[in-house]
Amino acid sequence: MPEDTTLRDAADAADFRLGAAVAADPLRTDAGYWTSLRRGFNTVTAENAMKMGPMRPEPGVYDFTDADAVANFAEEHDMALRGHTLVWHNQLPDWFQEWDYTDDQLAAFLRDHVHTVAGRYRGTVEAWDVVNEAVADDGTMRDSVWYDALGDRYLDDAFRWANDVAPDADLFYNDYGADAVNEKSDAIYELLEGMLDRGVPVDGVGLQMHALDGVPDPESVAENVRRFSDLGLDVHVTEMDVAYPEADAPENHRERQAEDYRDILDVCLAEGVDTLVVWGVRDSDSWIPEWFPHVTEDPLLFDASNDPKPAYHALKERLEDTD
Numbered sequence: 512m513p514e515d516t517t518l519r520d521a522a523d524a525a526d527f528r529l530g531a532a533v534a535a536d537p538l539r540t541d542a543g544y545w546t547s548l549r550r551g552f553n554t555v556t557a558e559n560a561m562k563m564g565p566m567r568p569e570p571g572v573y574d575f576t577d578a579d580a581v582a583n584f585a586e587e588h589d590m591a592l593r594g595h596t597l598v599w600h601n602q603l604p605d606w607f608q609e610w611d612y613t614d615d616q617l618a619a620f621l622r623d624h625v626h627t628v629a630g631r632y633r634g635t636v637e638a639w640d641v642v643n644e645a646v647a648d649d650g651t652m653r654d655s656v657w658y659d660a661l662g663d664r665y666l667d668d669a670f671r672w673a674n675d676v677a678p679d680a681d682l683f684y685n686d687y688g689a690d691a692v693n694e695k696s697d698a699i700y701e702l703l704e705g706m707l708d709r710g711v712p713v714d715g716v717g718l719q720m721h722a723l724d725g726v727p728d729p730e731s732v733a734e735n736v737r738r739f740s741d742l743g744l745d746v747h748v749t750e751m752d753v754a755y756p757e758a759d760a761p762e763n764h765r766e767r768q769a770e771d772y773r774d775i776l777d778v779c780l781a782e783g784v785d786t787l788v789v790w791g792v793r794d795s796d797s798w799i800p801e802w803f804p805h806v807t808e809d810p811l812l813f814d815a816s817n818d819p820k821p822a823y824h825a826l827k828e829r830l831e832d833t834d
């Protein structure tokens with residue numbers, strides 16, 4: 512039964528950024544995919560197309576084909592675009608393995624990459640995940656190509672380089688497992704507080720919210736958001752999906768899932784978080800079944816047949832309820 516208004520309509524009316532991670536191929540080939548995307552969301556994040564590996568197929572070469580496809584789709588459909596991600600320890604160019612670089616060569620490479628990519632999408636990308644997942648789960652700095660060669664100054668440099676060419680974009684630090692108050696979010700709080708003290712242009716923090724056993728305690732998420740806001744940072748929920756261990760999934764877990772999504776949206780609306788992105792359009796597009804085979808495999812708002820799920824309706828009702 513065609514619906515009068517869509518989740519996207521409700522998000523637009525509430526002036527809320529509700530987004531989805533997208534892949535370039537189905538945007539080109541799958542009508543069901545882009546129909547659901549336009550029905551549910553007013554914001555997109557490139558799931559993989561704007562990462563370093565996919566963009567840097569060979570030394571000295573940039574391939575913007577897929578990234579442009581995502582950016583053009585967003586523009587055509589009046590959707591906001593979050594850029595993901597300029598600096599990460601994963602999905603590095605394959606040829607990095609053979610590259611016997613010096614620290615200075617690596618720094619020059621990274622500087623050129625950030626300048627080129629953030630510069631290309633200036634005015635198109637509203638917010639960048641400049642650095643992704645630089646903190647390990649125990650709160651120490653994660654070992655990576657960047658950290659091992661450049662120390663933690665690579666974070667300061669990356670934000671300054673992004674700001675050089677895209678001063679109007681909001682520049683975010685993004686991570687997982689730090690959605691509520693815990694050892695890792697404490698470490699990220701100290702990291703960002705130090706960067707701000709050094710005058711590094713950090714505008715926000717992204718809480719990924721990959722909930723693989725239901726969402727964390729909403730009150731603790733709210734407390735976490737408040738302390739980052741008190742630092743003067745914007746907070747975005749950047750990669751949300753909700754699953755449960757198959758072994759003891761709640762009965763009718765899709766109803767519970769709807770509550771979990773709504774609870775996090777409630778925190779967003781109460782704490783001034785204006786952006787919530789889910790990590791995929793349909794359950795069949797999700798990364799979760801491949802990486803976590805022991806959890807429920809339907810973590811998103813649309814099912815594989817492009818039908819909206821209870822979580823879709825729960826978010827729509829909540830957004831329609833904002834005055």
Ligand code: G3I
Pocket residue numbers: 558559601602643687719750798
């Ligand atoms: O594009 C190649 C294709 O040419 C090749 O044939 C195929 C088979 O190997 O691989 C394709 O690349 C895959 C890529 O997704 C695009 O589909 C990579 O193998 C695969 O590892 C990559 O997975 C992505 C993963 O990040 C990489 O770590 C997931 O789609 C993506 O959802 C996931 O997203 C991350 C965020 O960026 C950061 N936070 C966690 C989140 C989930 O891991």
